[in-house]
Amino acid sequence: MLIHADALHTQKPFVATDHDPGHGRDITWTLRAKEAPEQIRKEWVGTSWIVEVVTTGTRDGKPFNARHFFLTSIRTPPEALLQLVKDRWSIDGWHWIRDTQLHEDAQRYRGNGAAVMGCFRTIALNLLRLVGFRSIRSGMQRVSHDITVMFQITRRVPEPWPG
Numbered sequence: 001m002l003i004h005a006d007a008l009h010t011q012k013p014f015v016a017t018d019h020d021p022g023h024g025r026d027i028t029w030t031l032r033a034k035e036a037p038e039q040i041r042k043e044w045v046g047t048s049w050i051v052e053v054v055t056t057g058t059r060d061g062k063p064f065n066a067r068h069f070f071l072t073s074i075r076t077p078p079e080a081l082l083q084l085v086k087d088r089w090s091i092d093g094w095h096w097i098r099d100t101q102l103h104e105d106a107q108r109y110r111g112n113g114a115a116v117m118g119c120f121r122t123i124a125l126n127l128l129r130l131v132g133f134r135s136i137r138s139g140m141q142r143v144s145h146d147i148t149v150m151f152q153i154t155r156r157v158p159e160p161w162p163g
Contacts, residue, residue, distance in 0.1 A: 016078035018086070027057040031082040036071060046073040053085055097125070101136045127153050 018029045033049045041047050049072050056065045074081060098104040102121050109117050125136060131153050133139030143149045 014078040016082040018079075018082055020086075024060045025057065027055055027059075029082060029086060030054045030056075031078055031085065033078055033081060040071065044071055047071045048073050048075045049081070051081065051085075053082070097136055101140060127156070130158060131156055 014033045016031045020027045020029070030053070032052045032054075036044075036047045036050050040050065051070050051072055053068045053070075054066070058064070072081070074084070076084075095104075098121060102124075104118070104121060107114070107117060128136055128139035128143075131139075133142070143153060
């Protein structure tokens with residue numbers, strides 16, 4: 001959808017929606033963006049939009065509804081802004097797993113040590129997914145006290161890439 005440049009300076013809200021079925025989820029994303037009023041633009045220099053993102057649907061068969069508000073300085077069509085929000089939340093979801101299950105934010109490694117440990121954590125998470133664990137927590141509980149299972153996982157050969 002193209003938006004005429006003059007339309008970006010109006011108070012008319014812009015809307016974008018997207019639907020994501022799959023992976024045990026059926027989610028509808030709705031983004032509403034409206035130009036920020038003058039008092040907000042004065043307080044937060046560079047702010048262009050007030051944005052509301054509503055997600056509704058089901059996850060693992062359970063209904064959910066979430067609403068989030070934020071300010072942004074990005075001036076882009078609503079569809080592009082919605083894609084940026086979705087991309088950001090997918091990254092945050094991965095970070096949440098790393099922090100809650102692996103306590104990554106509490107680590108005291110610095111410099112190269114932090115990068116090396118981050119790589120090890122990524123390898124561990126990907127290996128658990130590779131062998132079929134849908135829950136990182138249950139995968140860690142299963143393998144953390146059994147060195148033979150850990151070695152079996154590391155020797156597993158992934159399926160060839162279909163491309």
